[in-house]
Structures are given as structure tokens and as C-alpha cells.
Amino acid sequence: MNAPHTAGMTTIAAVRAAGLVKRYGELAAVDGVDLEIAPGEFFGLLGPNGSGKTTTMHMLATLIRPSAGTASVAGFDIGRAPVRVRASIGLVFQESALDRTLTVAQNLRFAGLLHDLAPRVIEERSRELLELFDLTERRDQPVGALSGGMRRALDIVRGVLHQPRCLLLDEPTIGLDLPNRRRIWRFIERLRARTGMTVLLTTHYLEEADGCDRVVFIRKGRLVESGAPQSLVARLGRHILEVESASLDALVAALEPRLGAALREGDVAHFRCAEEDLALLAGLQAEIGAKASAWRVRRPNLNDVFLWVEAGKRVA
Amino acid sequence: MLVRPVYAVLERELLRMARQRTRLVAAMVRPLIWLLVIGGGFAAIVGVDYKSFLVPGVLGMTMLFGAMLAALGTVYDKESGVMRMMLVAPLPRAWMVVAKLIAAAAAAAVQALLLLVLLALLGYVGRRTEWGLLAAALAATSFACAGIGMLTASFSRTLENFAGIMNFVIFPVFFLSGSLYPVRELPPALYWAATLNPYTYGVDLLKHALLAGPGADFSVALDLAVLAAATIASAAVASWRFSRESAYEPMIHVPAGRAR
Numbered sequence: 001m002n003a004p005h006t007a008g009m010t011t012i013a014a015v016r017a018a019g020l021v022k023r024y025g026e027l028a029a030v031d032g033v034d035l036e037i038a039p040g041e042f043f044g045l046l047g048p049n050g051s052g053k054t055t056t057m058h059m060l061a062t063l064i065r066p067s068a069g070t071a072s073v074a075g076f077d078i079g080r081a082p083v084r085v086r087a088s089i090g091l092v093f094q095e096s097a098l099d100r101t102l103t104v105a106q107n108l109r110f111a112g113l114l115h116d117l118a119p120r121v122i123e124e125r126s127r128e129l130l131e132l133f134d135l136t137e138r139r140d141q142p143v144g145a146l147s148g149g150m151r152r153a154l155d156i157v158r159g160v161l162h163q164p165r166c167l168l169l170d171e172p173t174i175g176l177d178l179p180n181r182r183r184i185w186r187f188i189e190r191l192r193a194r195t196g197m198t199v200l201l202t203t204h205y206l207e208e209a210d211g212c213d214r215v216v217f218i219r220k221g222r223l224v225e226s227g228a229p230q231s232l233v234a235r236l237g238r239h240i241l242e243v244e245s246a247s248l249d250a251l252v253a254a255l256e257p258r259l260g261a262a263l264r265e266g267d268v269a270h271f272r273c274a275e276e277d278l279a280l281l282a283g284l285q286a287e288i289g290a291k292a293s294a295w296r297v298r299r300p301n302l303n304d305v306f307l308w309v310e311a312g313k314r315v316a
Numbered sequence: 317m318l319v320r321p322v323y324a325v326l327e328r329e330l331l332r333m334a335r336q337r338t339r340l341v342a343a344m345v346r347p348l349i350w351l352l353v354i355g356g357g358f359a360a361i362v363g364v365d366y367k368s369f370l371v372p373g374v375l376g377m378t379m380l381f382g383a384m385l386a387a388l389g390t391v392y393d394k395e396s397g398v399m400r401m402m403l404v405a406p407l408p409r410a411w412m413v414v415a416k417l418i419a420a421a422a423a424a425a426v427q428a429l430l431l432l433v434l435l436a437l438l439g440y441v442g443r444r445t446e447w448g449l450l451a452a453a454l455a456a457t458s459f460a461c462a463g464i465g466m467l468t469a470s471f472s473r474t475l476e477n478f479a480g481i482m483n484f485v486i487f488p489v490f491f492l493s494g495s496l497y498p499v500r501e502l503p504p505a506l507y508w509a510a511t512l513n514p515y516t517y518g519v520d521l522l523k524h525a526l527l528a529g530p531g532a533d534f535s536v537a538l539d540l541a542v543l544a545a546a547t548i549a550s551a552a553v554a555s556w557r558f559s560r561e562s563a564y565e566p567m568i569h570v571p572a573g574r575a576r
Contacts, residue, residue: 063403064561087406097400099328106331113324114405158401 012075014039014166014198015060019069022055022221029055031221032069037200037214039165042192044212044229045202046302048310052221053202054094057170060200061091074165087115090159090167094174096151097158100144104135104154107143108161115162122161129157132194133187149180153187160191166198167191173205181208206302215302217309225309229302236300236308237272241281244268244294254288263311270307273297321407322415329386329419330426343382343427344434347374351440369531371440372522373495375428379454380461380515382427384486386420387465391472394564403564410555413466417551420462421455428454441526449536450525456543457518463550464489464515470557489515494523499533514546 015037022030030052037043045053058064060073062082071078074088098107105126112122130136133153138146143154152172160167172188173181185208192199201212209215209229216226225232241259244267245251252262252269258280259271273281281297289295333340351374355367393399402412435441468485492509493499493516502510510516521539523532557563 061404063564083406083408086404089404091404093397093400095397095400097397097404099398099401100396101332101335102328106328110324110328111401111405113320113327114401114407116318116320116406118320159404 012039013037013072014041015043015071015073015200017056017060017069017071020056020059020066020071021068022052022059022064023067028221030059030066033218033221033223035071035216035223037198039198040196042199042211042213043201044209044215045200045218046204046206046209046215046306047202047218048204051218053218054170055221056218057091057168057200057202060085061089061168062086063091087162088165090162090164092155092159092167092169092172094171096155098143098151098155101142103140103142104130104146105139107154108158111158112161117162125161125163126157129161132190133157134183147180149176149183152176152180152184156184156187156191160195160197163195164197166200169199169201171202171204173203173208181205185211204306206306209302217306219309219312225305232305233300233302236305238275238299239273239278239281239297240300240304241271241273242268242294242296242298243271243292245292247291251288251291255284258284263308265307268294270304272300272308318407318411321405321411322418325402325412325415326419326422329389329423332389333386333423333426339385340427340430343378344431346381347377347431348434350374350377351435368440368527370496371435372519372526372531373493375431375435375522375526376457376493376495376515376519377490378431379424379428379458379518380464380486380490383420383424383458383461384465384468384481386423387416387462387469388472388475388478388481389420390416390466390469391475391477395475399564409559413470413551413555413558416469417459417462417466417547417554420465421458424458424461425454428458444526444528446525446528449521452540453518453521453525456521456540456547457515459547460514460518460543460550463547463554466554467550470554470563489513492516494519494533498531514542517542517546 013036015035017033017035020030020033021028033052033056045056047053055064059066060071060078062078062085065079073085076084076088078085099110102110108126109119109122112125130139133156135150135153135157138150143151146154156169156172169188173184176184188199189211191197201209203209212229214227215229215232217224227235243251243255246267248264248267248269252264255271256262259273259277263270285295351367351370355370359366390399393402432441464485468481472481492506492513494510499507499510499516499520517534517539520532520534521536521543524536524539
């Protein structure tokens with residue numbers, strides 16, 4: 001192992017990127033991304049499909065080369081020291097990276113040996129991690145016989161077997177049902193509690209990013225908003241007014257002068273409201289609420305931040 | 317530092333081979349059919365001890381098929397996603413090709429050894445065998461076949477090409493060698509094709525080892541030199557092919573907004 005000098009650990013950013021760009025022909029999949037993630041931080045990269053999350057992550061993991069810009073992971077430059085970067089990270093792909101024909105234990109042995117771990121070390125860590133991820137009883141079953149949720153859990157075990165300092169999780173819960181998504185999050189929590197490793201996560205299940213220390217929204221390859229989830233939500237507003245109507249145009253035209261720009265989704269319009277707007281809202285509801293088929297005032301959440309960011313609107 | 321990863325790839329290859337029983341049985345039956353059925357049939361026409369002449373050829377065939385199938389497993393790894401595990405390993409890309417090459421060569425050599433035991437039991441190997449040379453021939457031919465396999469794999473995007481690979485790589489390599497006939501008695505065009513085929517020299521080396529010389533066309537030194545050169549050259553080209561990032565698309569991901 002190339003052991004880190006402990007003194008430097010706290011000062012070296014886990015991930016640092018400056019002006020990362022990835023172009024595919026005309027298309028800039030990632031268009032100038034700057035990141036700075038502190039060691040131990042739980043960091044979420046959020047955005048819709050095709051926004052550049054995965055491309056960013058794969059550049060950081062040295063799987064694809066940036067068209068421009070630089071980045072370092074655990075202090076190692078992704079261009080000059082790709083092998084040392086890969087030794088410092090664990091990467092869990094959106095799709096499984098396991099051999100379905102081999103057993104759980106055989107897959108972990110394969111992954112461990114590829115990371116130059118001694119067989120005895122692989123045995124020990126596999127036992128611990130399978131315990132942590134509730135997979136102990138599956139040890140000798142072929143991976144093809146596991147459920148989707150178990151396979152994803154095993155993929156994470158595979159990704160952390162070599163005790164990386166930084167774990168990159170690309171949509172770790174995609175395609176899983178709710179109970180399994182919750183299980184995966186419990187596992188990641190346990191892992192973070194136990195190892196204190198930096199976790200960089202991409203997801204488009206926004207409610208799952210609530211636990212992140214910091215999130216950043218990415219849109220068309222550019223970072224558009226960042227901050228702690230709670231503060232982003234707070235910046236959006238105290239309340240969200242949701243109005244539903246068959247004749248939405250007229251309603252929006254009546255409300256926008258008083259509440260600011262609306263965010264429209266089909267027959268629904270969203271408005272951001274401050275605390276002091278509540279009185280105004282009550283008045284508005286009495287005045288024109290009857291024209292709406294639904295009139296809801298609720299607290300905003302990260303999904304709202306996402307929707308506003310997606311609509312290309314600044315949240316702050 | 318690089319030994320364990322190679323061992324990992326090798327161990328997985330042998331595990332897979334041991335589990336795919338039909339693949340292993342086919343690897344034994346195919347050469348025996350050639351030897352006993354085709355060899356037996358032609359012996360009646362040719363009139364010489366044709367079956368003995370075929371022994372090096374069928375042994376080589378086992379290595380050619382064994383190494384090709386193992387090396388083409390790389391394409392399967394890409395399709396099934398197992399390649400992702402290798403991609404994130406802290407290894408230079410070229411080393412992954414070397415590891416696969418070694419594993420494919422080992423798979424081929426193991427199958428050749430199993431066939432050798434069967435051939436010995438049937439009485440086709442024995443008296444005239446030069447064992448040291450045979451060991452060298454098995455090693456050198458396995459590696460050269462694995463090299464051809466990795467080269468082919470580096471140019472194959474999907475396993476659907478497999479029929480094409482059979483027709484345009486494995487069969488020509490096998491038939492345009494001295495496996496079934498002495499190279500020097502081929503018509504000029506075929507003769508030149510055979511001399512350009514590195515596999516020819518593997519079979520030739522096996523003839524030196526098993527037939528004690530008379531059936532061989534080239535010198536042992538030339539055979540070994542060509543096999544070594546072919547292995548190194550194909551490994552180099554395959555490494556270069558696999559070090560390009562496009563080699564892993566769309567396995568890593570398909571960039572959004574880009575039609576495939």
C-alpha cells in the first residue's frame with residue numbers, strides 16, 4: 001500500500017477538479033466542472049439523466065480522459081498517476097461489475113487479487129463486509145442467483161474491499177425497489193460510520209441526497225447550484241404553492257405579477273413563496289382559488305430545488 | 317505488485333474452464349474426431365501412416381481453439397460487465413492484456429496436456445517423442461495462439477461476431493498451416509500463405525517434438541523465433557487497441573445525447 005502521510009491527509013482534498021471538460025464531437029457532455037471535496041465528506045452530484053454526472057465520475061476514476069481541465073483524487077493527478085488514483089478509489093458502476101457465473105466469495109477474491117490484496121486479507125475483509133451488508137449466507141452462491149438488491153450490495157462490497165479512501169457511487173440505488181434502496185442507504189451509512197471514507201455519489205432520486213453533507217446540481221455539463229441540502233431548500237423559499245387548473249394560463253398570468261415567475265409542469269404551476277407571503281396567499285386563494293382545481297401550499301424539498309434548477313432558474 | 321492480478325485472471329479462467337464441462341469435452345472430442353475419423357478415412361487413400369502425421373496437428377488444434385475461446389472471453393467480459401472490475405483495478409491497461417494472454421495460454425496448455433494424456437492412452441504418443449521439445453512447443457504454441465486470440469478480441473466489439481471469427485480467423489489459421497499436410501508440398505499460393513501464418517510454426521515445432529523430425533518443414537530455431545515474435549507483436553497491438561478508451565465504450569457508458 002502507498003500509505004498516506006497522515007499529517008497531510010487533512011489538507012489534501014479528496015477530490016479536486018478544475019475546468020473539467022469532456023467533449024464527444026460537438027457535444028460537451030461535461031462543460032467546465034470545478035469541484036473540491038474534503039476528506040470524509042459525503043458529497044452528492046445531482047442531475048437528470050444525461051446531465052454529465054457519470055461522465056464526470058468516470059473522468060475522476062481515470063476511465064475516460066478529459067478533453068480539457070485537470071483533476072486529482074486523494075492527491076494524485078488523474079492524468080499523470082491514473083494507477084495510483086485507481087488504487088485510492090472504489091468505484092461502483094451503475095451496472096453490475098460482477099461475474100454472475102462465479103460465487104460471491106469467488107467474485108470478491110477476484111476483485112481483491114486484482115487490487116493486489118493477499119488471499120488471507122481478502123478472506124478477513126470479505127467476512128466482515130459480507131456481515132455488514134447482510135450477505136454472509138450468500139457467500140457460496142453464484143452471483144446470478146442473487147436478487148438485484150443483493151447484487152448491488154455486493155457491488156459495493158467489491159468496491160470497498162481494498163479500503164479506498166474515496167468511494168465513488170454512480171446511482172447506487174437505480175433500478176431497485178424502495179425497501180432495497182433503503183437497505184443500500186443503511187449499508188452506505190454503516191460503511192461511512194465505520195471507515196470515515198469520502199463518498200461521492202450521483203443520483204437522481206433527490207430524497208436520497210438529503211443525507212449528504214453537500215450537494216451540487218449539474219445541468220447540461222455545468223454545475224449550477226451547490227450547498228448543504230437544507231440550505232438549498234431554505235434558499236428556494238419557505239413555501240411552495242402548487243396550483244392545478246385546466247385553464248392554467250389565465251391563473252399564472254394573474255399570479256405571476258404578485259408571486260414571481262412560475263415553474264410549470266403540465267397542468268400544474270409552482271410558485272416560490274416567502275414566510276411573509278402567507279397572508280398574501282390566503283387573500284389570493286379567496287380571490288382566484290376557485291378557478292383552480294387544486295390549490296396546495298407546502299414545504300419545499302430537494303425535489304423542488306431540482307425542478308427549479310432543471311428549469312434553468314437560479315435558486316438563490 | 318503485478319503478480320496477484322495476473323494470478324486473479326488466470327485463476328478465473330481456469331475456474332471457468334473447469335465449470336464449462338461441455339467446452340472441455342468438445343476440446344477433447346474435436347481433435348479426436350479429426351484424428352480417428354478424418355485421419356482414418358484419409359489413411360486409406362494416402363496410404364502412409366497419416367494418423368501419426370495428424371497427431372501434432374490435432375494437438376495444435378486444441379491449443380488454437382482453447383486459446384481463441386479463452387481470449388475471446390475478453391469480449392464476453394466486456395459485454396457482461398466483468399471487464400469493469402479489471403478497468404478499476406490499479407493496473408496499467410497493457411497489463412490487463414498481458415494477464416489475459418497468460419490466462420488464455422494457460423487454458424490452452426492445460427487442454428493440450430489433457431489431450432496428450434488421451435493420445436498417449438490411445439497409443440499415438442510415445443516412442444519417438446522428444447519431451448523437452450514437446451514442453452517448449454506446447455508453451456510457445458499456446459502463447460502464440462493466445463496472442464492471435466487477444467488480437468482478434470481487440471478487434472471484436474461484440475460476441476455476435478463469433479461465427480465470423482470462426483470462418484475468417486480460426487479456420488484459415490488452422491487449414492493454412494501444416495496441420496493436415498506437409499507445407500512444402502502445397503501449391504505456391506497456399507505455401508506462401510502457410511509460411512506467413514505464425515500458427516504453422518507451432519504445428520511444425522510439434523512435429524519436431526512428436527515425429528522426431530521427418531514430417532517437419534522448418535528448423536526448431538525458426539519455429540521458436542517466429543512464435544515468440546508473433547506473441548510479442550500481437551500482444552503489443554492488442555495492448556494498444558485495449559488502451560484506447562473507445563475500446564470500453566459502450567461498456568463504461570454511452571454519452572447521453574449521442575445515438576449509437
